[in-house]
Amino acid sequence: MTTFGLKHLLGIRELSPDQIVHLLDTAETFRDISKREIKKVPALRGRTVINLFFEASTRTRTSFEIAAKRLSADAINISVSTSSVAKGETLLDTARNLQAMAPDCIVIRHSSAGAPYHLARACDAAIVNAGDGAHEHPTQALLDALTIREHQGRIDGLKVAIIGDVLHSRVARSNIYLLAKLGATVTVAGPGTLVPAEFGGLIEQGVRLARRVEEAVVDADVVMILRVQRERQTDAFLPSMREYAVHYGLHLNHLDLAAPDAIVMHPGPMNRGIEISSEIADSGRSLILDQVTNGVAVRMAVLYLLAGGVSSGEQSADREVGNGTARNGTVKRQRRKRSLREDL
Amino acid sequence: MDPARINRALARLASEIVEENHGIKDLILVGIRRRGVPLANRIADKIAELEGVRPPVGILDITLYRDDLSTVGAKPIVSGTELPGDIEARTIVLIDDVLYTGRTVRAAMDQLIDFGRPRRVQLAVLIDRGNEHRELPIQADYIGKLVPTKKSEIIKVMLTDFDEDEGVVIVERPAAEAAA
Numbered sequence: 001m002t003t004f005g006l007k008h009l010l011g012i013r014e015l016s017p018d019q020i021v022h023l024l025d026t027a028e029t030f031r032d033i034s035k036r037e038i039k040k041v042p043a044l045r046g047r048t049v050i051n052l053f054f055e056a057s058t059r060t061r062t063s064f065e066i067a068a069k070r071l072s073a074d075a076i077n078i079s080v081s082t083s084s085v086a087k088g089e090t091l092l093d094t095a096r097n098l099q100a101m102a103p104d105c106i107v108i109r110h111s112s113a114g115a116p117y118h119l120a121r122a123c124d125a126a127i128v129n130a131g132d133g134a135h136e137h138p139t140q141a142l143l144d145a146l147t148i149r150e151h152q153g154r155i156d157g158l159k160v161a162i163i164g165d166v167l168h169s170r171v172a173r174s175n176i177y178l179l180a181k182l183g184a185t186v187t188v189a190g191p192g193t194l195v196p197a198e199f200g201g202l203i204e205q206g207v208r209l210a211r212r213v214e215e216a217v218v219d220a221d222v223v224m225i226l227r228v229q230r231e232r233q234t235d236a237f238l239p240s241m242r243e244y245a246v247h248y249g250l251h252l253n254h255l256d257l258a259a260p261d262a263i264v265m266h267p268g269p270m271n272r273g274i275e276i277s278s279e280i281a282d283s284g285r286s287l288i289l290d291q292v293t294n295g296v297a298v299r300m301a302v303l304y305l306l307a308g309g310v311s312s313g314e315q316s317a318d319r320e321v322g323n324g325t326a327r328n329g330t331v332k333r334q335r336r337k338r339s340l341r342e343d344l
Numbered sequence: 345m346d347p348a349r350i351n352r353a354l355a356r357l358a359s360e361i362v363e364e365n366h367g368i369k370d371l372i373l374v375g376i377r378r379r380g381v382p383l384a385n386r387i388a389d390k391i392a393e394l395e396g397v398r399p400p401v402g403i404l405d406i407t408l409y410r411d412d413l414s415t416v417g418a419k420p421i422v423s424g425t426e427l428p429g430d431i432e433a434r435t436i437v438l439i440d441d442v443l444y445t446g447r448t449v450r451a452a453m454d455q456l457i458d459f460g461r462p463r464r465v466q467l468a469v470l471i472d473r474g475n476e477h478r479e480l481p482i483q484a485d486y487i488g489k490l491v492p493t494k495k496s497e498i499i500k501v502m503l504t505d506f507d508e509d510e511g512v513v514i515v516e517r518p519a520a521e522a523a524a
Contacts (some may be wrong), residue, residue: 026422029422029423037460038458041455041458042454043410
């Protein structure tokens, strides 16, 4: 019996393909729970999940909170504006204080790459990376993979185009690791300032670079659009948003070049009219809301597998099957019982 | 217990279920994963032979309702639960391979009740390991075979749906596991 063998979820890069597939399979069954009338199972009853968000987030934080609550865990949200970080506390001290309250899982988003790794060394709780700087956002990549698998039936052998600000995008990084591990071919495209020429080989072997959107989307089964992170555009990477929209915004006619059943994804929040046109965002090709739905399922799977089981065996003690030898009914016991045993 | 005897026990369970419920009106058979599922389907087939109509069959996966999550698995496998339509005011027959401590059935009932309010819930098992092992006040309404066993033993139910062979045997729990 293989074990899931993971204490934290810090990045996709450290995961094996088997672990990724197991997470996706588990998430698939959790998706059904959100369709029930009573959207709650008792799996994590009595466990505590802390959502520690040092960066603004509505979707991801809400998604983790709903996921924890649907598993019956107690979810506590801490955001930076209300935390003692604003009063000068270091990350490590915050972590130690939280640890003293014995949470089972801490979900952290931080603007510095590596913050979750730092936390993992300081805490006993399972740490889930909900986005660290421009490094990784593993649950986003998992929910994207779940959405792709749901609509295309597989990931292996697919052509995926990732378009936009790859330089600043943890979403792109996690997706590139995951898609490459599961056998998809990834092409990235974006402005030269945001997709440096040496990028492909640096991130993952086999990632192709395209200069133009038209080039990247040819025959693509999946087109992933990245958000223009206006808050990170301080160093004049782009001449203007309008220019970006003209050259790198995705329009309906781009999809004529892609595979006939190509799907479009965006991690949200969308800048309509900049990286994605409204006609695409509102079309049947766009799976943006499916991604959000799958996000809850993926986060349930992550919390369940990290904060849940610790030993081995798929079935319970009263159902498990051992490797002993068959008995022959020689044990001395009451006559009635004995006869029952012998004619088994 | 060989395949023929399993088959006869299931035939008897099928006719007992029909008799007890005066037919199959509002009846739903629900198999508990994993081995309760093929058993539920086989019993449904036998009821179809008797009554001319096959009762609907559902599947329960109780992984998320267990009370021993911390001791269950580092790689728990969660499969889906599928119920055929509304269970409100229906008669549910839960079906599993072995009744031992009763904890699996407790979890199954908890989950079932999250889906609605059945009029009645009954329990059918292929093997009952005996009352003395029960850790909860749960008994079966329909029993394929009562097989008193020791705690150190394991009842191994093999069905061709999952296993190479078909049959029921008693095996000794491996020493390391018994000590744990």
